[in-house]
Amino acid sequence: MNMNADTREHLIVIGNGMAGMRTVEELLKQEPGKYRITVFGAEPHVNYNRIMLSSVLAGDKTIDEIVINTREWYEDNGITLLSGDAVTKIDRDARTVTSASGLTLPYDRLLLATGSKPLAPPLPGLSLPGVCAFRDIADVDKMLTAARTHKRAVVIGGGLLGLEAAWGLKQRGMSVALVHLMPTLMERQLDAAAGQMLQRDLDRRGIAFFTNGQTEEIMGTERAEGVQLADGRSIPADLVVLAIGIRPNIDLAKAAGLQVSRGIVVYDDMRTSDPDIFAVGECVEHRGQVFGLVAPIWDQAKVCAAHLAGDDTAVFVSQALSTSLKITGVDVFSAGALLAADEADDEITLRDDSRGLYKKIILRDGKLVGAVLYGEVSDGQWYLQLMRDKEDVSALRERLVFGRAFAEAGSGKPAGPDFAAMADSNQICGCNGVSKGAIVGAIKEKGLCSLADVRKHTKASASCGQCTGLVEGLLAFATGVDAKTAKKTICECTEAGHDEVREAIVAQGLKTMDAVRAAFGWKKPEGCHKCRPALNYYLLCTWPGEYSDDSRSRFVNERVHANIQKDGTYSVIPRMWGGLTTPAELHAIASVAEKFNIPTVKVTGGQRIDLLGVKKDDLPAVWGDLNKAGLVSGHAYAKGLRTVKTCVGSEWCRFGTQDSTGLGVKLEKMTWGSWTPHKVKLAVSGCPRNCAEATIKDLGVVCVEAGYDIVVGGNGGIDVRVTDSLTRVATEAEVLEYAGAFMQLYREEAHYLERTAPWIARVGIDYVKQRLVEDPDGRRDLHERFLLSQTFVQDDPWAERAKGAEAHEFAPLPALEEA
Amino acid sequence: MEPHWKRFGPLDNIPVQGSRRLCVDHRLGPIAVFRMADDSVFALVDECPHKQGPLSEGIISGNTVTCPLHNWVIDLASGTAQAPDEGSTSALPVRVVDGQVYVGLPMTAEQAA
Ligand code: SRM
Ligand SMILES: Cc1cc2nc3c(=O)[nH]c(=O)nc-3n(C[C@H](O)[C@H](O)[C@H](O)COP(=O)(O)OP(=O)(O)OC[C@H]3O[C@@H](n4cnc5c(N)ncnc54)[C@H](O)[C@@H]3O)c2cc1C
Ligand code: SF4
Ligand code: FES
Numbered sequence: 001m002n003m004n005a006d007t008r009e010h011l012i013v014i015g016n017g018m019a020g021m022r023t024v025e026e027l028l029k030q031e032p033g034k035y036r037i038t039v040f041g042a043e044p045h046v047n048y049n050r051i052m053l054s055s056v057l058a059g060d061k062t063i064d065e066i067v068i069n070t071r072e073w074y075e076d077n078g079i080t081l082l083s084g085d086a087v088t089k090i091d092r093d094a095r096t097v098t099s100a101s102g103l104t105l106p107y108d109r110l111l112l113a114t115g116s117k118p119l120a121p122p123l124p125g126l127s128l129p130g131v132c133a134f135r136d137i138a139d140v141d142k143m144l145t146a147a148r149t150h151k152r153a154v155v156i157g158g159g160l161l162g163l164e165a166a167w168g169l170k171q172r173g174m175s176v177a178l179v180h181l182m183p184t185l186m187e188r189q190l191d192a193a194a195g196q197m198l199q200r201d202l203d204r205r206g207i208a209f210f211t212n213g214q215t216e217e218i219m220g221t222e223r224a225e226g227v228q229l230a231d232g233r234s235i236p237a238d239l240v241v242l243a244i245g246i247r248p249n250i251d252l253a254k255a256a257g258l259q260v261s262r263g264i265v266v267y268d269d270m271r272t273s274d275p276d277i278f279a280v281g282e283c284v285e286h287r288g289q290v291f292g293l294v295a296p297i298w299d300q301a302k303v304c305a306a307h308l309a310g311d312d313t314a315v316f317v318s319q320a321l322s323t324s325l326k327i328t329g330v331d332v333f334s335a336g337a338l339l340a341a342d343e344a345d346d347e348i349t350l351r352d353d354s355r356g357l358y359k360k361i362i363l364r365d366g367k368l369v370g371a372v373l374y375g376e377v378s379d380g381q382w383y384l385q386l387m388r389d390k391e392d393v394s395a396l397r398e399r400l401v402f403g404r405a406f407a408e409a410g411s412g413k414p415a416g417p418d419f420a421a422m423a424d425s426n427q428i429c430g431c432n433g434v435s436k437g438a439i440v441g442a443i444k445e446k447g448l449c450s451l452a453d454v455r456k457h458t459k460a461s462a463s464c465g466q467c468t469g470l471v472e473g474l475l476a477f478a479t480g481v482d483a484k485t486a487k488k489t490i491c492e493c494t495e496a497g498h499d500e501v502r503e504a505i506v507a508q509g510l511k512t513m514d515a516v517r518a519a520f521g522w523k524k525p526e527g528c529h530k531c532r533p534a535l536n537y538y539l540l541c542t543w544p545g546e547y548s549d550d551s552r553s554r555f556v557n558e559r560v561h562a563n564i565q566k567d568g569t570y571s572v573i574p575r576m577w578g579g580l581t582t583p584a585e586l587h588a589i590a591s592v593a594e595k596f597n598i599p600t601v602k603v604t605g606g607q608r609i610d611l612l613g614v615k616k617d618d619l620p621a622v623w624g625d626l627n628k629a630g631l632v633s634g635h636a637y638a639k640g641l642r643t644v645k646t647c648v649g650s651e652w653c654r655f656g657t658q659d660s661t662g663l664g665v666k667l668e669k670m671t672w673g674s675w676t677p678h679k680v681k682l683a684v685s686g687c688p689r690n691c692a693e694a695t696i697k698d699l700g701v702v703c704v705e706a707g708y709d710i711v712v713g714g715n716g717g718i719d720v721r722v723t724d725s726l727t728r729v730a731t732e733a734e735v736l737e738y739a740g741a742f743m744q745l746y747r748e749e750a751h752y753l754e755r756t757a758p759w760i761a762r763v764g765i766d767y768v769k770q771r772l773v774e775d776p777d778g779r780r781d782l783h784e785r786f787l788l789s790q791t792f793v794q795d796d797p798w799a800e801r802a803k804g805a806e807a808h809e810f811a812p813l814p815a816l817e818e819a
Numbered sequence: 820m821e822p823h824w825k826r827f828g829p830l831d832n833i834p835v836q837g838s839r840r841l842c843v844d845h846r847l848g849p850i851a852v853f854r855m856a857d858d859s860v861f862a863l864v865d866e867c868p869h870k871q872g873p874l875s876e877g878i879i880s881g882n883t884v885t886c887p888l889h890n891w892v893i894d895l896a897s898g899t900a901q902a903p904d905e906g907s908t909s910a911l912p913v914r915v916v917d918g919q920v921y922v923g924l925p926m927t928a929e930q931a932a
Pocket of ligand 2: 014015016017018019020040041042043050051052053054085086087088113114115116134135136161249252280281282283291292293294295297324326
């Protein structure tokens with residue numbers, strides 16, 4: 001397009017950061033095409049989520065993942081982006097701006113969004129290489145380079161930024177010390193008690209703290225070598241990160257003669273003292289207040305965009321704010337006042353040191369004015385809403401500190417948030433400014449069905465994560481209706497559901513995955529990672545001895561017969577029948593651990609021993625040594641029989657009614673090696689005291705004087721489900737028959753990845769009783785079929801591999817010669 | 820720059836729809852080769868763009884591999900994650916000549932030693 005032919009007013013934005021671009025996004029939403037837009041950005045990048053720099057530093061995100069708008073977005077919206085070119089001058093008389101590269105452009109409207117600058121005290125050594133701030137991509141690059149090439153870092157400043165920098169550098173393998181001027185951390189957001197708990201937790205995670213530390217000098221000649229404190233302490237360092245605070249970036253505005261104080265002064269409409277010039281973000285000062293968090297900045301962007309779009313009614317009101325810390329596993333929340341201001345204020349505190357919990361709320365005139373939470377922060381947003389609504393909470397006074405569920409119990413209100421009544425504009429995610437309406441909209445339009453998807457598409461709960469519970473609730477609320485009516489297909493490759501496919505495999509005698517995919521017209525010829533393991537299982541279960549397992553359709557754990565760990569090493573868990581072991585086995589485990597330098601040996605929750613951190617190439621040799629002592633695979637990796645837990649039972653226990661250990665061993669000998677839709681765990685308790693936790697297992701046996709109670713469909717995990725009672729039998733032989741029949745019914749009829757608990761919840765315990773209890777012939781047939789299929793699988797997979805089977809799985813390919 | 824080609828033996832050393840890691844200590848990171856059902860071959864830096872999961876351990880279908888750690892799906896030709904996930908790992912040139920697999924490593928002969 002010929003620029004001269006474009007007669008629209010020209011809006012120039014100075015600052016390609018979070019505030020400036022959010023304002024442009026809002027403007028495009030409200031009045032697309034009203035302006036010709038040019039954006040100057042000092043940084044040589046597109047705009048990105050600055051908040052997430054902490055996650056980039058800690059290695060949880062890449063720079064690519066935190067980009068907000070790509071170059072195509074600017075192009076598609078006709079925006080000229082001049083990145084890497086800072087504006088150096090505003091001439092208000094001529095109504096032009098001039099940039100570092102010498103470009104002078106006329107404007108009709110100007111938007112200042114220059115953010116802030118890191119505070120840099122006049123310290124000797126500040127300009128040495130190895131010293132940086134924590135503000136932009138360039139700083140993070142410097143830190144990551146230092147983390148790769150050097151060992152020791154000192155962070156100066158114990159506020160939000162400093163702590164996140166320290167944690168990130170620690171995650172990157174540096175040894176980290178943190179110097180803080182005040183006696184406690186984050187003193188502006190946390191009271192002393194919470195600050196101390198925070199320090200203790202981070203101290204345990206290996207960060208060294210120097211509180212009451214006044215930095216006097218950064219030492220070094222060629223590059224930073226350490227930090228000298230005023231009290232004589234000195235700390236060696238190869239990297240020094242300054243994070244002591246920020247100062248609004250007002251230089252341009254000041255030189256242009258705009259009214260400035262701490263920040264660029266703006267009115268409720270986000271105009272500066274020049275009505276054609278607006279300002280938003282950390283560079284502004286509104287009614288004496290400056291800003292350092294994105295939540296109020298999103299509100300400013302909305303108001304500013306409205307005025308740019310021609311709506312003169314929008315007004316910016318600063319709301320109560322909350323702070324949290326983005327360090328995994330450290331939960332901190334604070335909003336409003338930290339301490340009682342006078343005697344009229346009430347402070348209510350709850351502290352539980354052993355659980356690392358601290359909660360304090362502050363009440364004034366019956367209203368909540370402050371909250372500090374440590375360790376458990378799920379009620380944070382609720383407190384914040386109470387503060388914003390200025391609701392009278394006197395009636396809840398005694399219960400308020402215990403949190404929402406407790407405070408509202410019996411008050412007639414629903415225990416959770418009432419999503420139906422909630423306005424669409426209600427903000428759910430403060431960090432990213434995402435409203436209920438936006439989340440529900442995205443769920444509906446894009447058909448999202450998991451928390452991860454909602455995060456990806458809306459950014460809700462993607463920053464500090466504190467609103468995760470709310471987002472999950474909203475997801476359930478928004479999808480609840482559809483979930484009931486939608487047909488559950490195996491995966492996106494097909495319209496077919498699990499039951500249809502299972503029936504067709506039997507009825508049409510389909511014996512290969514290709515045949516199944518052809519019969520149902522699969523969209524992808526090779527299927528995907530969801531359907532391949534399911535089909536492989538269905539065929540294996542239907543055609544025992546005939547169908548040969550496809551290792552390429554198995555998740556890595558089942559392919560290599562060990563559990564992959566987060567660092568790519570493996571864990572090895574040998575079977576201990578019914579939880580029994582012997583001195584010889586223990587010797588063998590100890591020798592293997594020593595011989596292969598296995599870093600962790602742990603007793604599992606399944607009554608056996610886990611060797612963690614085994615290198616993949618060592619697996620066959622580890623198994624070989626274990627085999628020599630008679631130890632075989634425990635299938636801790638399998639969608640198959642895992643463990644049979646037992647208690648000591650009548651052999652030793654003064655309450656034991658039957659030989660629960662012995663029965664457990666028999667059950668495990670019968671069921672080991674089987675493949676099932678999901679994992680299967682059994683347990684046998686010797687009396688109703690139930691020390692083996694049989695009532696939350698897939699199949700449990702509780703021994704009683706008169707025999708054995710068989711219970712099924714229990715589950716630990718996230719949604720604990722207690723078993724349903726199946727029947728009571730008199731002999732061990734009957735227990736074994738019922739167990740085999742139950743396994744086979746589950747194997748033949750459940751959907752892949754459906755554990756017994758959801759399966760029984762779906763088909764009903766009455767159906768299971770009808771098949772197993774009321775139909776003895778059917779039960780015997782099932783049991784027979786189970787035993788038959790077991791004859792094909794009860795070979796120790798470790799032994800085969802220790803002898804060299806599938807060697808390609810374990811050793812990398814060597815390079816032969818140069819080409 | 821022209822990559823530095825190295826030979827890694829016969830194609831049959833790599834299982835169909837499977838993968839092998841390579842014994843090279845490369846500054847890009849660990850490297851793996853992937854063999855498809857139709858015998859086409861790809862090579863990637865063996866680090867998932869999410870949290871460096873070993874892609875060589877994933878399930879392969881079509882021209883994609885699913886990371887074993889958190890199920891990101893990575894395009895084998897480009898190394899790019901499928902939407903909505905974002906990120907990529909480096910893809911390296913591969914060729915099969917006379918049944919032998921060659922991988923092109925972007926580095927000098929000294930580094931390759
Ligand atoms: C090692 C162990 C923890 C420990 O150190 O004690 C463990 C470790 C894992 N559990 Fe577990 N669970 C272990 C006992 C349990 C128990 C306790 C028990 O079996 O009595 C439970 C609750 C009982 C239950 O299953 O209902 C348990 C409930 C889960 C769940 C939730 C299952 C559910 O249906 O809700 C998962 C997630 C899943 O399977 O999808 C899980 C998943 C996992 C995984 C496989 C996570 C993963 O995918 O990588 C962990 C593998 C670590 C590894 O590589 O070794 N683990 N896990 C225990 C191994 C027992 C064993 O000897 O084989
Ligand atoms: C590591 C880190 C973690 C954070 N975590 C959180 C958090 O968890 N929660 C939260 O609410 N907030 C957090 N913040 C604060 C949040 O990022 C800022 O409040 C927000 O980015 C401010 O937006 P802004 O547009 O005003 O400034 P910026 O995003 O800094 O944008 C200003 C831009 O203007 C450019 N600029 C400056 N002068 C010129 C010029 N003359 N010409 C052209 N361009 C110019 C700058 O280069 C910059 O790119 C964090 C900040 C950092 C650094
Ligand atoms: S509870 Fe189980 S799945 Fe969770 S971290 Fe522990 S071992 Fe892993
Ligand atoms: S590391 Fe690959 S999906 Fe997480």
